Amino acid sequence: MAIESSCDDTSASVCRDGKILSNKIANQTVHQKYGGVIPELASRAHMQNIVPVVDVALQEAGVILADINAIAFTQAPGLIGSLLVGSQFAKSLSLALDKPLLAVHHMQAHVLANLIPDRKPSFPFLCLTVSGGHTQIVLANSASDLKVIGETLDDAAGEAFDKSAKMLGLPYPGGPLIDKYARDGNPTRFKFAEPQIKELDFSFSGLKTSILYFLQKQVKENERFIQENLNDLCACIQYTIINILLKKYRKAALQKGINDLCIAGGVSANSGLRRGFEEMCNQNGWRSFIPAFEYCTDNAAMIAIAGYYKYLAKDFSELSATASARASW
């Protein structure tokens, strides 16, 4: 049984021998009117949701609590109040059932979501993990040996989507909306500067500023500029973010000589990124792996699969394991 509560989704999943039997997610709608996640409200909603979500996950898996062999939970990173709800619940369950506890790193779990389907990448593989808080290229030598070889120096790719969407007047989270409008837009109509960052690292804060200045200038000349060009703006913003991501990912694959490439995290739900990633892999003769949509955004199935590998390695945690907003890799 796995519990995920790092941000604003309460999720529980049951897995048996590495096969996911259920993956229930309660999304929190309470944040929508604030344009971002309010930590206090997230913790409260987790407290309301966690018991019913665990119940439904057990029911759907066709098991009862007595069948559970181990409890995995997201220990870090995330919002501390949110993490505390899931970790305290998992620890209580472990204590009550007298079953081992497995503390999981949320970002490592995003990478390991690629091991859920039957068609799995072979080690060593690379994973581009792109979420609301992180942008990382990870070299996976084994399920327990994951190395970050590139990451963002400032904003994450998801933030670049969400902040751009906010400038366009779209509600939070804007990433999926940019994806939607981009489908009918011309991706090469407006050009935004791409950063020149060394090695395998990323930067998105310059792009945000360049979009802001561009919009301010255009809106001064025509106050309906955004409404009249929304599809093209979304297509160009998405195109630029994907270009930045895939150029670096290609460089990493060539540098490391690795043929199995994965993507993970909320932004890997983006249709343009999925398409561009597959094209890049086809052109270079690499094998591409993309988790199903429900395993891209935050979910407990990825915590379950990460917990499963920890269970096999007998990498159990003490009840004193504490949730942490930040985490060393």
Ligand code: KG4
């Ligand atoms: O992994 P995730 O669910 O949560 C974190 O751990 O951060 O990622 C959330 C991020 C948000 O920034 C959201 O806008 C972005 O993933 N996202 C997308 C799409 N779906 C989710 N960004 C672009 N296109 C999408 N289709």
Ligand code: ZN
């Ligand atoms: Zn996440």
